[in-house]
Amino acid sequence: MxxxxxxxxxxxxxxxxxxxxxxxxxxxxxxxxxxxxxxxxxxxxxxxxxxNLVASGLAMRHGRQLGLLIRDGTNPAYGHLLAETNRAVERAGRTLISVTASRHDYGTAEVAGLRRLLGQRVAGVFVGTGVTAAEDLVETVTSVPLMIVGRPNEHPRIESISYDERAHGRTVADEIAAHGHRRVVVLTAPLLYSRVFDLRIRSLVERCAELGISILPVDLLPVEQGVVRALDTARQEGASCIVCPVDYVALDLLRAAAARDVRIPEDVSTLGFDGLGDGLDLVGLATVRLPVEEVAARAVERMEELLVAAQEDHEGPLASAPPPARHTLVEGEIVPGRTLGPVPAHLRG
Known part of the structure; x- marks a missing residue:
């Protein structure tokens, strides 16, 4: 036949x-x-x-709603991702339902949020968080297409359109080297706190080793104390630059530096990651800007393809195995700023 x-x-x-x-x-x-x-x-x-109208009804039984699990809407990176995803979903003729997980919850609220989205009978789910392991996502979402958006992902069963955080870490290391810095304090956080932070910093440290830059790791948490420890370590160890895993930490570092009469960048330079907060240009923070708009647009476009593929599965014979998930990385760009300067004169030589 x-x-x-x-x-x-x-x-x-x-x-x-x-x-x-x-x-x-x-x-x-x-x-x-x-x-x-x-x-x-x-x-x-x-x-x-x-x-096949019957198959079409099965594939579209959830209507035209898509779900987004987001983390900490007060963080500009997540706030921008929510806004851009909503715009892209609207352009596709659909509606976005979002659930926000607590910034300080380490995964439990995210899984509960996914279950709430599924309870809304969405056609597909975007996950824009940096904590819950991919294995837990697979176990939670089994009935609709699932895609990780923003954070890097290599799970063979989960599609992703992600920021190239490994490239971002290397880019920051290259920028530091270009300004002559050879001894750098790096604020670090546990993997459980943020997989994104961990990947950024690990990549930066690896590239610094290639460039002959010495790294002095300092615990980030709690942030208010971590930035003070970083300033003290830079002074005590003769480091000329401090790298923060995210812009809001870099801003806390600037506040702590001002309170301690430490001049940025005359005494020590600093950089962050994300490049999305309002007023960063006024502050002059050196950072990496995430390609949020492109990632959101490509994620929604790919989700449409996954929904069509789900319909095809209903119309035709079942495949022996699902095709491997696609993992797309999109690289951002460095944003020069006044907070990254040359090595101070007293540290040269």
């Missing part, structure tokens, strides 16, 4: 994406040009494709 043509076959014959074919048959051609509409219907007729 010959195989029945699928939506993917129609897309290939018409020279369009599967998501476009899906919009033609499921949404009466919403947001599809007249020429494309004709091309898709002609390809479907030529192939003998008949859209």
């Amino acid at each position: 010959p195989r029945q043509p699928t939506m993917e076959d129609v897309a290939r014959a018409a020279g369009v994406s599967r998501s476009t074919v899906s919009r033609v048959f499921q949404n009466d051609g919403e947001r599809v040009s007249p020429d494309t509409l004709i091309a898709v219907h002609e390809a479907a007729t030529r192939l003998g494709y008949v859209h």
Whole structure:
């Protein structure tokens, strides 16, 4: 018995994406040009494709809502991710439901948040947090497409569109070296506190070793004490630069430095990561800006493809194994700032 043509076959014959074919048959051609509409219907007729309304109902049973689990909306990185994802979802003709996990909870609230999203019968779920292990995400979300957004991920069963934090760590190390720094304090945090922080700093430390830069690790937590320890260590050990794993820590470091009459960058330089807070340009913080808008747009586009693929699974014979998950990395850019200067004169030589 010959195989029945699928939506993917129609897309290939018409020279369009599967998501476009899906919009033609499921949404009466919403947001599809007249020429494309004709091309898709002609390809479907030529192939003998008949859209399976029952399968379509199964794939779209959750309506047009997508879910986003976000962490600590007061953090500019997460706040921007929420806003950009919402914009991209709206452009796709869907609605976004979000749940925010506590900043200081180490995973329990995130899993509970995922379950709340699933209870809203969303069609797919984005996870934009930095704590819960991928293995726990797989066990929690089994009924709808799941995608990690923002944080790096290599789990073979979870799709991801992520910031290239490994590249960001190396970029910061190169920037430090370019300014002549050879002895650097680095604020570190446990993996459980933030997988993103851990990856950034590990990458930076590895690159510094390649460049011959000495690293002095200092515990970040609690932040208010960690930044003071970093300033004291820099003074005692003759370090000329302090690296913070995120901009809000760098701002706390600037406050602590001002309170202790430590001049930035005349006495010691500093950098952060994220580059998204309002007023950072006024402060002049040297940092790495995350490509939030691009990551959100590409994540929503890929989610549409995953939803179409889920429909194809209902229409055609079951595959022997699901295709491997795609992991896409998007690199941000360095933002020069006045907080990163040359090595102070008294530390040269």
